[in-house]
Amino acid sequence: MRENPGFPFTRHGLELASMSLSPIPVDAEGLNIDYGFQHEPNTDLVVVTPGQQAPLGPTLSLARRLRLLDWAAKEGAWVLEDDYLSELQLTARAAPALASLDRGQHVIHIGSFSKTTSPALRLGFVVAPLPLVSRFAELAACLAPSPWLSVQLGMAQFMHDGHYMRILRRMKRLYVGQRDALLKCLDERAFETTTAGLSLLVRLPDGVSDISIARALLEFGLGPAPLSPWYASPASARSGLLLAVATSPERNLVNSCDRLREVIRRYT
Ligand SMILES: Cc1ncc(COP(=O)(O)O)c(C=O)c1O
Incomplete structure (x- = not known):
């Protein structure tokens, strides 16, 4: 199951992996998982942007998060959490990652520094449940070389020293200002x-x-x-x-x- 509408490159990537995709509608609480379970009872994987749905924006509600995790545990299925915006939630505090509720069982969490720091870094990360780790390591090594070790270590130090949190706060302030100016201009x-x-x-x-x-x-x-x-x-x-x-x-x-x-x- 995947979100409809959803990130076109995700759709393309899953199609390249020969997966059969079921588009599931999105509403004010995010991915409509009940619709999904009703229409696609034999799903093996749910791909979702729970933090802020891409592109419409709603956050996946807590009730749906719990039902999704419950379903994944019962079915032994996987949930791919695309956390592409991370803490960059402009209207409120960012919701905790779905993976934090799941505690390493069924959620594969994908993070990226593209939006929070710079897309030029080409730096992201996957937090995978233990049984999947070696498979992911194998595939990642095969598909695309990771950025230079110096970039990875630099980012780790950057986070450790608190600069990343400062950057996030600064970017959030900047973007809220830009959003409000744009919104005003469009409203007028x-x-x-x-x-x-x-x-x-x-x-x-x-x-x-x-x-x-x-x-x-x-x-x-x-x-x-x-x-x-x-x-x-x-x-x-x-x-x-x-x-x-x-x-x-x-x-x-x-x-x-x-x-x-x-x-x-x-x-x-
Ligand atoms: C929903 C969604 N997922 C993933 C990505 C990919 O991010 P990255 O630049 O890390 O490949 C984007 C980028 O715009 C996105 O909008």
């Missing part, structure tokens, strides 16, 4: 907007091509991600634009929002 132009993780989601009427709008916006140096490719099939896709808070223009924000409105108007 009467966009229907919701906060979704580190993005703002601008909803578009269904049937409007968010891909064409995103392409047209490139001409103005604006690169929002269209929402529809995150859905499993065009039939279930909703239309929208995900505006990244982290790369929101600091200067000319007003101009950029005007351009956005202009281009959207052309297509709606």
Whole structure:
């Protein structure tokens, strides 16, 4: 089972691994696991972004977390937790990782320093239940070499010395400021907007091509991600634009929002 909508590269990666994927809807409590269990009772793996669902943003509720873990324990199944945003929760305190509730039984936790520090590091980590560790080590060594040992040790020291927590706090403050400025600018132009993780989601009427709008916006140096490719099939896709808070223009924000409105108007 995987989230629908969900991260397109995850879908592609699982397909490359020849897995048969069941897209499961997402609502205000995150992945709708009851729907999933009802429609896909023979699932071996659930892939989920419990912290802040990608791309819509809700946090997986505690009730659903407990049911998911209970199910995994009963079925001997695995849950892949993609914790891509880690502590970067702008609207509240970040929820504890699902893996912390599970205590090394059925959750495979994937973390990344891409959003919290820099994607240029290409540094991430997996916390796997003990029976899977050697298999993961084998595959990781085979698929992609890890970054230089100096980068890994540097990050470990960075965390140990408390710099990582400081960076997280600083980035959070910076991003909250950028999000609020962007939100205000969009509100003033009467966009229907919701906060979704580190993005703002601008909803578009269904049937409007968010891909064409995103392409047209490139001409103005604006690169929002269209929402529809995150859905499993065009039939279930909703239309929208995900505006990244982290790369929101600091200067000319007003101009950029005007351009956005202009281009959207052309297509709606
Ligand atoms: C949901 C989700 N998972 C995983 C990743 C991948 O992160 P990384 O840069 O560590 O490969 C991203 C990156 O945007 C993401 O949005």
